[in-house]
Amino acid sequence: MKRRDLLLAAAGLLVVWQALAWLLDQAILPSPWAVALALGDELLNGDLLRHFLASLWRVVASTLLSIGLAAPAGLALGQSKRLDRIFAPVIYILYPIPKVVFVPVLLLFFGIGDLSKILVIFLILFFQILVLVRDQAAALRPELLRSVRSLGAGRRALFRLVYLPASLPGILTALRQSIGTAVAVLYVAELFATRLGLGYYIYFQGSTLLNYPAMYAGIVMMSLLGLSLYFLVDGLEKRLCRWRFAGG
């Protein structure tokens, strides 16, 4: 995607927003400019940055946790048909369950701190990464492994030179596909029993303080959080998996 096209699209969306604000002319839809002012003010003088950082930390921690656990598990399942036969039915049942329904359960078990929120996102990302990395590791041709082994590669070198790079696209594709869902679920999780995080901030500004420009500022920050993570993963994928985008 060209940068110029993205900027044009963003400008277009702002114009539509501005037009709607004029047409409706109500407090619940302030203009982009009013929201921008509120955003600056809340970031500099208010609490918005603290809430943003709390949410960012939860997403980043759960992402790292998911990669750290799901990638090795996916590699193991992809390599071992026996392990996969045992776990495939379990994954098959758990994978389609919308993980957001576990929010209340996790809150009950892990309390109102960071851990319950991190675990919710972890549940979503874990299964995505697990399944994609497993499929990628299983798709490695035996001929490829045979020829690399013939070059003298033992288990460690195979892992470093074959399995690790082979699982990278799976990890990044999984992240790209599910980072949006993860941020959405984070929002839901932050509505409950917490006083920190963008979800709480948005809800509190909108329903209690009726400070609509600040509420929208929170929404903008949440969108930026999702967008920037998406762009980061997308960029990493283009950079680290260059071979997938090179024309044949």
Place this chain on the structure above:
Amino acid sequence: MLELQRLTFAYAHGAPIFDGFDWQAQRGEAWAVLGPSGCGKSTLLNLLAGLAQPTAGRVLVEGQPMLRPRPHTGLIIQDYGLLPWASVRENAALGLRVRNFYGPDGVHAPRDYTPTLDVDAWLERLGLLDVAGQFPGQISGGQRQRTAIARTLALQPDLLLMDEPFSSLDALTREGLQDLTLELWAEQHLTLLIVTHAIEEAAVLGQKILLLGQPPNRVPQVIDNPGVGRPGYRESAQCQAVVRELRERLLG
């Protein structure tokens, strides 16, 4: 250089493919192993490469039993042997990276090995410098096999094992690579063993041709083909005669 002593090999729950099979090859010879599919050609190669272990008997390379892949043996397979995510240059240097990974321990790399990743001389020799930055998916099948050859030769092998390396290539590319293989065989003083199901290929590349039949293989059938490597041998009457003989033996 290569020796099979009373070799017996069977896959789990299968009938033996080799049964008390004796065979040997001398250093510097070029061997072709020919036979129908399922005759045990690739199995033989895996055993010689140390990627499979005999059920009974011994597989010796330079007098050593093959318990694991040996640093001085190169193996080239039909296709899919290159890492799709690595450039031609990185693929050509893969064997060196494996060696650098372990260091000169005498198991994964020879003890006298000096770590390097420089493969440009090989890329140049094989005409790959222009595509060195491209990925395997972007180059032709012939270039991919050249890359596999560069990767193997960068390790300075004394034994080169090839498993139907050119069977997915078009006729002209295949002939070009067959000639290149013979050039490199002579130039690098290699012992060469190529597994093929193509009769003409066996006649062009094998100074000696080992014929395998329907398993179990008990006694080796060897055909001498001393003209291999001479310029124009491919078109010679002698080569055609070998092709005819091989065809007759395979049929009957």
